Amino acid sequence: MDLYRPANPRSRGAGHYRRPGTSASYCGRTVEAKPSAPMYLNGVCQLCEKGEKRDRIAAEQTVASVAINGPSLAERAHVRYCLVGTGRRVHYSTGNDDTMCGREITEYTDGLDERHDMLCAPCINAAEKRAYARALAAASPLAAAAVGYAATVEAVDAEREQANAARLDRVEADAAASFAATTNAVDAVEHAEQTGAAIETVEDAEALYAARLVTEAEATDGTWRGKWIGEQPTAPEPIIVRVGFAPATLDRIHEQAAADRETYRAETDDRIAAEYRTYGASAPAAVQARIAARTATQVPDRRVIEGVIVSHNGTTPGTAPKHSTDPDARNALAALSPLRLAEVTDHTDIAAQPGEPDHAPAAWGFLIEPRGHGRIALYWVEAGHYVRPDGEPFATELEIGADKLRKAGWTIEPNTRRCVMAWRPE
Template identity: 30%
Template sequence: MDTYATGNSRTGHYRRPGDYRTYCGRDSRTLLAHPDRMCQRCVKAEAADRAAATTVAEQHQDGASEKREAEAIAQKLTAKMRATLPAVAAAGSWSARIGLAHLPAGVTYPSLQALIRRGLIEEFETGETATDFRGRPYQVTHHRISAKGRAVLDALTQAGEECAAHASADRYITRQFPAVADLLDIEARQAAALVTEAEATDGTWRGEWIGENTTTTTPGLFPLDREQGALFA
């Protein structure tokens, strides 16, 4: 990090980012490459500032990593699990007593268990007890969406909003610029056809040998194409 001088002093100072003021509150515009000593106030303040910035950067990286993980999990959920997760969030928390099959609206037992296995719904106890049909006491289990589940729900919500925005844009283009919409549709179909052909011929004799040997210029009984190639040349 660059050091700066104040006045004629050989003491080095650190400047605040984006400012001419040093950490110790002085105005400094002169670089000092080899100071005799460092201002201790600047050294301590800069170290604290750097530590805070490092913490923020690490939190941002962790948040980005968690977001990517949530998006990956969201993509793997079935349609029923995607429909159940918002219902769980809306329900808050509820207890599951033995013999009672009441679940919040929109929550099905198979999807509930699947979301629990994925860590998107957590089970917890509050100390509440009940008695089973044999008269034995047991701890009542409660359910609620987990922090991981909320992150996945946010990812699902964002994906839904993006799909809606794309659909709205497509409808607008189709309505206002039909010629552009037709062109985009043609390009999309052509791109899909190229991908399909590439996948069909990749690693086959058709794609690797016949296609590479259609070099003859001698007229034949019928036109040569990629599928016929040199086989009929």
């Protein structure tokens, strides 16, 4: 490593090692920009010598991954080399187009070379922690499940960020197209009312309106029909048309058009809200206001159970309010502490699909259902559902919950996939 003299030296003195990428030495002095010849130096600064040796040993250990001919840090941490801008430092990335030090990458590379011969220190520290976590995962199945779950979360977050914009754009485009169709239907009904045509359905009104638009376009685009019509006088004689129509027919068309608009608006609002909930976002305020106004007058159908008195209609964490005093459920909740618990009501159905009355999209966490005689069923619920969209169970989360119960003395039944069946300790 080159030696440097302090800036503006007054006499011949000790040489200093400069920290890479800075103009200061390891001992804190500002040094000259160019290395100094040995004839102008008198020894080496001890603080700089110790600092340079410490960094050199750390770099050698990083490159060699502590073991000779062993896997590199990138291999142990399962990360990729990448570059940022025109800098000379090489960074680590988990493959999500960001470095481990939080910067956006420019391109991926195969490692160090003559142009890029230094590694980013924050990336090294983050990679060492990741490698340590993977090493622990290799020794512990439960830790491996947690690491795999964390990697899945990282990948899903990256995919969601890329898919959210495209999904929302598509929803807005569909809504715009549907709104244009509804506007055309309203214009068609108004045209039918103005012309006094005897029509029965909205489709008939749209067909009449489309024929009028086509006729106008052909007359103005120079087609054979336009040539046949020719130029019209500037002040044509008024034509009086007397058409008889039944007021009941127009009233029925008005009612049908209004009902169609309300139905379409409700379906569009529900579809937009469901799309936003799928990606964990809040629907626009206008959409939420229309849904609230519509559902305020609707009473959802509930299952009627004769002879049962409902004493609680709120929410409780981890189990339904009707099971909140069950000793098996309370004992299991204590064993799961401090894991996340799902907030549910007595009507929550974790098998219900989005849009159904008993679906609870806000429920997220562990849910316990007592089965009697010391036996309980443990579920992991996300967005109100106990399985993934593809029908597969949340295996990692269920294994974590089973491990907590097992440590508390519960007996876990084997060969269960979508939930954990456990028996309370004697």
